[in-house]
Amino acid sequence: MNWPTLSVIALALTLTPQTASAHRLMPAGEAAQVARSDMTVTPTIQWNKISQRPGERAERWTLDGELLNDVVFFGGVEDGAPLLREVNRRENPLPHFSSTMLPTDIAPLLESTLRITQNISSFDVSNVAPATFLDAAGVQFEYRMLGADDITRQGRAVASIIGGKLYMITYDAPAEYFYPRNLLDVERIVASARL
Amino acid sequence: MRHDIAADAFTQQRRILVFRPRIKVGEQSTGGMFEPRADWTELARTNLDTALEQRQALYGNLLIEAPEVFGDDARRVDEYLSLFGAVASSIINYQFFVGNRLETKKADNRSERFDWSLGPGVGALPGADRADYALFIFTEDHYGSTGRKVLQVFGALAGVGVQSGLHAGYASLIDLRTGNVLWINADAAMGGDVREADGAVRRVEQLFEEFPFGAAGVASSGTGG
Amino acid sequence: MKPALLAAAMAATLALPPATAWAQTDGEFPVPTYEGAYQPQDSDERGLWSQDDESERQLRDADAVIRDPALNEYVRSVLCRAVGDKRCEAVRIYIVRVPIFNASMSPNGTMRVYSGLLLRVRSEAELASVLGHEFAHFELRHTLERYRSRRTGSDIAAWATVLGAAAVTWGGGSSYSSRDMQVSIYGNIMHFERNQERFADTLGFGYMAASGYRPSAAAEVWRAVMNETDQTALDRGRRSNRYDNVAFFASHPTNLERADTLSALANRVVAAGDYEGRQRHETALAPHMAMFLADELARNDFGGTDFIIQRLANENVTAPLLFARGELYRQRGHPRDLASATNFYHQALALDPSLGDAWRGLGLAQLRSGNTMEGANALRTFLERVPDAPDAPMLRMMIGDQ
Numbered sequence: 001m002n003w004p005t006l007s008v009i010a011l012a013l014t015l016t017p018q019t020a021s022a023h024r025l026m027p028a029g030e031a032a033q034v035a036r037s038d039m040t041v042t043p044t045i046q047w048n049k050i051s052q053r054p055g056e057r058a059e060r061w062t063l064d065g066e067l068l069n070d071v072v073f074f075g076g077v078e079d080g081a082p083l084l085r086e087v088n089r090r091e092n093p094l095p096h097f098s099s100t101m102l103p104t105d106i107a108p109l110l111e112s113t114l115r116i117t118q119n120i121s122s123f124d125v126s127n128v129a130p131a132t133f134l135d136a137a138g139v140q141f142e143y144r145m146l147g148a149d150d151i152t153r154q155g156r157a158v159a160s161i162i163g164g165k166l167y168m169i170t171y172d173a174p175a176e177y178f179y180p181r182n183l184l185d186v187e188r189i190v191a192s193a194r195l
Numbered sequence: 196m197r198h199d200i201a202a203d204a205f206t207q208q209r210r211i212l213v214f215r216p217r218i219k220v221g222e223q224s225t226g227g228m229f230e231p232r233a234d235w236t237e238l239a240r241t242n243l244d245t246a247l248e249q250r251q252a253l254y255g256n257l258l259i260e261a262p263e264v265f266g267d268d269a270r271r272v273d274e275y276l277s278l279f280g281a282v283a284s285s286i287i288n289y290q291f292f293v294g295n296r297l298e299t300k301k302a303d304n305r306s307e308r309f310d311w312s313l314g315p316g317v318g319a320l321p322g323a324d325r326a327d328y329a330l331f332i333f334t335e336d337h338y339g340s341t342g343r344k345v346l347q348v349f350g351a352l353a354g355v356g357v358q359s360g361l362h363a364g365y366a367s368l369i370d371l372r373t374g375n376v377l378w379i380n381a382d383a384a385m386g387g388d389v390r391e392a393d394g395a396v397r398r399v400e401q402l403f404e405e406f407p408f409g410a411a412g413v414a415s416s417g418t419g420g
Numbered sequence: 421m422k423p424a425l426l427a428a429a430m431a432a433t434l435a436l437p438p439a440t441a442w443a444q445t446d447g448e449f450p451v452p453t454y455e456g457a458y459q460p461q462d463s464d465e466r467g468l469w470s471q472d473d474e475s476e477r478q479l480r481d482a483d484a485v486i487r488d489p490a491l492n493e494y495v496r497s498v499l500c501r502a503v504g505d506k507r508c509e510a511v512r513i514y515i516v517r518v519p520i521f522n523a524s525m526s527p528n529g530t531m532r533v534y535s536g537l538l539l540r541v542r543s544e545a546e547l548a549s550v551l552g553h554e555f556a557h558f559e560l561r562h563t564l565e566r567y568r569s570r571r572t573g574s575d576i577a578a579w580a581t582v583l584g585a586a587a588v589t590w591g592g593g594s595s596y597s598s599r600d601m602q603v604s605i606y607g608n609i610m611h612f613e614r615n616q617e618r619f620a621d622t623l624g625f626g627y628m629a630a631s632g633y634r635p636s637a638a639a640e641v642w643r644a645v646m647n648e649t650d651q652t653a654l655d656r657g658r659r660s661n662r663y664d665n666v667a668f669f670a671s672h673p674t675n676l677e678r679a680d681t682l683s684a685l686a687n688r689v690v691a692a693g694d695y696e697g698r699q700r701h702e703t704a705l706a707p708h709m710a711m712f713l714a715d716e717l718a719r720n721d722f723g724g725t726d727f728i729i730q731r732l733a734n735e736n737v738t739a740p741l742l743f744a745r746g747e748l749y750r751q752r753g754h755p756r757d758l759a760s761a762t763n764f765y766h767q768a769l770a771l772d773p774s775l776g777d778a779w780r781g782l783g784l785a786q787l788r789s790g791n792t793m794e795g796a797n798a799l800r801t802f803l804e805r806v807p808d809a810p811d812a813p814m815l816r817m818m819i820g821d822q
Binding site for chain 2: 022023024025046047048062063064065067068149150151152174176177178181
């Protein structure tokens, strides 16, 4: 059972009627600017954009809900900024991106961020390889993580540092059934990314 | 209810594999944080088990208890239970809950589509070879603590709605060949205090509302979920 | 809570049995005869005490549990040595992969030991002091329950208050409990009162005395965890001597004097043994240190992690520890840090030139510092040793070898 989301229900129920604004439909074939940046992507199937931004320069898309498929766009995270919104800056500060980071520093940055924000208990990185992303030399990698809800998720990320800022797209989903189901759709999104 | 099920699917004799329900009970602190209570959870477990046994009697040999498993088998079952939890809460959150619907799910609602699945891997779970469907049951209860109740009173005075307590439950039928969610009954505000025997009976009644199977394996009338 | 009543009860129960199953008993720190785990007599209590409870079932099957037989055997052996085989029988130990210092025991005999605890203790004696303390809470609660069951009805009301005090209350206080976590895996967070802590310390010292473990290890562990918390705060630019945000201290209220009190108590243990078990602990932990250190590193707690590594290194400087320190500084990544990291990697390699990951770390630190040639050379050495490393393709690109 996934505790975090049921608590979201509880939270949602505690709010007065005008709650979060509606999630937007991202139609197939239409280019969309993401993460409050100049990065655009063109999905080949329709997706949903979650109204609440997970970070200052981040945007989340999903098909069935982020527990089942989670695509996050990072559009120019700046030097000294965290990837996601701080959960509790005093007690559990998130690591910060640095412009001098090497391509191999991106996966540990993501790992530490997810461990702190989502209580991931194990995180294994594999297939770290060069990639061209947004017409720049970047990095891609895969990961496998165990969540606080005891679900094993598989993930994939691609990233480039351009002008000292981090641009990245991550996709993760339960390893069983969900991850492979939409992998191709995500790969097409990534292939369509432009800056 | 899944949109493309044949009408006669539920009239023939079917067997349903019932997995051990996931039960969680605790307290809500003043700040709304959840504090689990092992003693209440144990009470709920006992009461719900009894109520389910009584329920089972209504359905004759339709319901089969999933086998007790250990080691790797147990971990696989648990992984699917956890996955189901994620699917069910996504359904509640993003298809049912009015304030939060995903656009693609709204479109599904309009065309009466209901398309959710755990994937065909469920067919390999222990016991799945002996049944056609699986029944997953979850309950989660957060009882408002004194602090939260006080807050509720003040909140009411101030005109702000403060939810005290969460009493969620879902029951779902999964097609063991495809993993498709055929039927789900999900409610975040269910009745019945599961810490009491009669409350658990009431909760089970609610969970089984519009259950597509009537007594003794005959399909119930009505359109179902 | 009625402290006087509680104290009287404790005194009565602890003084009860004259002869014990132990070879050595300490006058001031008696260990009572163990009557076996308390079994609930009526259905009211079944909820609390059920052997087959939901939490443990899920824990048993959870993926976050570390099942390595050798490590489990080691932890069990320390507990059994500390509290004796008879007490140990009733306990089911689960090692959980969570990088924080904590251990807990449920009323039904499930003990959870977090990997962060195993990382932070340096010897059997230190581990025994914590496990023994947790078991003491468990035993004290059972003793009270048993005492209550023998009393007549008119006393029940009075006992209710006392038991209320001894009963665990559930609640969260640490980063890992403040979000909804699966109770089964991470356990409920218990709050003990100061008085209960005193009794648990007393009984805990009884175990240490009877089993020959060095009693002063307890004080050292507490002191270390408090110092670590201070370092974390310091590094984050905060001044703090409040410890209740640390998981273990949420359960066990403590203050600066606690470690001193423990030291003083230790000095009063008459038949004190001095068994430390450092070597045995290091051997048991060795296969898992890399994983535990990597998990710790991912917490983004520079001050705390540095403290832990240095404290472990004070006992025995090993290549993995030096490597971990290199990783820590490299991760923070300021120019001076990169220089420090380079230094640590060199030291690690001096101790163990075959530590492949240290070559990787060295190479990356050099590259990031702008020392391209040295960096490339180090990475080439790494790739020769570990050609199928997960990031080999990326590294090859970075040094210009495809």
